Amino acid sequence: MTSPKLFMHVQDPLLASNLLSLNSVRQYELNISHQYENWLDQLTTTKCDVALVEINSLDDAALKELINSPALHQIEFLFFSTGEPDPILDRLMKKGAGFHYRAPYNLKLIESSLEDLFAELNLSQYLTGTKTSTQTSYLDQFGLLVGSSSAMHHLYRTIRKVAVTKANALIIGESGTGKELIANTLHVFSQRAESPFVAINCGALSPELIDSELFGHIKGAFTGAHKDHQGVFEQAEGGTLFLDEVTEMPYEHQVKLLRVLESGEYKPVGAPQVKIANVRIIAATNRIPSDAIRDEILREDLYFRLAQFPILVPNLKDREGDACGLAQHFLAYRNTQDGQHKQLSASSLDKINHYHWPGNVRELKHAIERAYIMADETIQPEHIIINTMNRTNEDKTAGIPMGMRLDDIEKIVILKTLKKNNGNRTDTAHQLGISVKTLYNKLDKYESVHLL
Template sequence: MDDQRNMRTITALVLRTEGYTVSEAATGQEALDLLTGNSVDVLLTDLKMEPMDGLTLLRRALEVQPRLQVIVMTAFGSIDSAVEAMRLGAYDYITKPFKDGVLRHRVELALERSRMKSELDLFADEFHQRHNMSALVGSSPAMRELKNRLLRVAQSDATVLIQGESGTGKELVARSLHTHSRRTSKPFVPVNCAAISESLLESELFGHAKGAFTGAVKARRGLFEEADGGTLFIDEVTETSPAFQSKLLRALQDGEVRRVGESTSVRVDVRIVAATNREIELEVREKRFRQDLYYRLNVVTLRVPPLRERLEDVHDLARHFLERANARNSRPKRLSGSAVAHLMDYSFPGNVRELENLVEQAAALAEGDELMPEDFPLRPQAQVSQGVGDLGTPRAPGGPVQTLAEVVDEAEKRAILQSLERNQKDLARVADELGVSSTTLWRKMKRIKLLETGPTGDPQGK
């Protein structure tokens, strides 16, 4: 809008020639009236107007339509006023007199930004729908305690350590924590330390300068900088080396990061949420995880219970997963009561992830419209010849008591040994079959002493 009729008419004509729909207003109040009853992408306004000036119109227009992109027009000698408008939320400014091509270009950029903001808002809405508290399915006492604790800590900036077995939904908890925090409009950036080799993890988190190493053809921001203002979720943090843990500790203490190959640091405002499926206190005692980093991460702990400790949630979870599967399939299915009873009689060594896979498989393969017990093939739970079967297998009565970490180590050792035999000790093929990185496989084999002697007494990985 502009209170000079000739300027306003010519500007509108230029934009209409480009195919834009243009509404004109002679005063700031007329512009506000138009904004109140219509959806507008871009507001083009002069700064020097009577009785309502451009800065007042800018403030009030953004109150009416927060997504509005505002371009202010100003004389060359009033640049300070244009800068003030940018500070108040204007997208851009243009100095008079301006060429038609400059005007068209600025408006085009403003419209593109408007479209991008609309898409981001849609993604944000979807994120909130998927990761609000209702996404944490279950009403068992264990889940109620987790949700209550999560809501209490969400509004603070306290560092959170999430502990739980694989497949329990630790990342979902982290996303829900972010959604309910004051940082919800900023990025949630996840990184899985077990999925990235040790040599690349530092660059991935801290970034690197151009030429810092072979293949670094251009400078790159790390995930710490990408998450600035938001939440950085560091999954499987215990899979890192002591050297990397030292660098991570410094970043947390100083609130700044230094890109690989650079000498200056960058300040970042990031909330850290870390997670592990290991007994981290044992990792500290065994000197595999730095004690000072543990204390820095373990400000608030959220424990995600395994599914076997909340079997009363199986029905709700199965129904939730089936609803999602039905939305993708042409023939919707329903759960029978006998199928639910069948599932609740199982201990789910793979936790919620295993239940989700079972439901999706049944929904895809079952011939009838009602899912029956035979549509859910479960792993046997009675192998106790050596005291330990699958992770879900009960121990023989009277057998020696083991810690959870010992049970997990024994199961992992057995799985790795069997895969080594199947793949003729080819570690790359073993890692691929077990779904872990080569670095993670190497760490696991070293920890459970498989790098010293293999199933036939031969050295492994040498």
């Protein structure tokens, strides 16, 4: 068995020395670039399997050429940079270029990635194809995801393994953890990467138009159907369909989605002919699937169809060190966009590091955006407004009478929510986290008590 080939284009002597010292590098047949020649030309000539490339110039011609080069999808890339935002590199990562490590580098994680690549290459036997500047980010990057914690690197490895399969995936994680970015990264690393990625929020679907949104309709199929409409299954033909917050789809409509997954067939509203779906399904939910099934929010048979491979997304509080890194990352990109040099004070970073971020990455990003606007040159702790949407326990219990029976409190909440939704029982059930059937049973109970 021959060793896979490794290509290295690294100009920084210390980084080169550190990489050469890794045991995992010695498992490869090593090819080092000639520093003053186009490294992509050299890489193509050597026909290597893995490339370690240091990015140290926005004018790197080879990097620009790589965007349209077949090598992008034939070779595993590990990029290294100081962290300055680079639009060319960002485009490459969105196209599934591989890993992007930002200084200061974690050699253990780099070695772990190389070990995984080495194992995969040998297994397949080629059968399948410190303080940073205010203008830099130091987080590693994989596809559309950034993060240097061990939790994120575990996620990267999972995505690599799942992406190349045909299995449907269910992404499970709290709101704000980046589930759509994970779905998109799965797409760009899959064999469907050159075809469409279509995302739809199932919670925003109108019950009256779900069939049309999913499967499309023909002109005249119903009042207001003035022209043919492609549903998301047809829009994503050959590519990936992302069903975000799939547990928010009305329970009674989930069987229609199940039929497509089981048979591969669907019919646009009003159309006489059946169409065959050619899409990969990736779904996501912020609920615990077992709880959603128990509460009749998610059909159990649909869950097993969607979750051929479940992917658990770590919360920001479980990504050690990533909160400060993400704050610096968001700030660096905003600085570059506006030509500014704002920075985070040490006390601001301490505040970021010690807050638990219940809204996850989304909450952190919004906090940095607000702080950036409010601060002049240095972002201080008072500029970082947090906890605005997460009131204390005392605030949450304000207005609830002491000693009231729990079933009476439940009745008040149900009836007030129903009134707010103008009697819409489906919306009310979804907001309360119960099934429509459970809501009907409780309303029938209240009505019978009233009649007595």
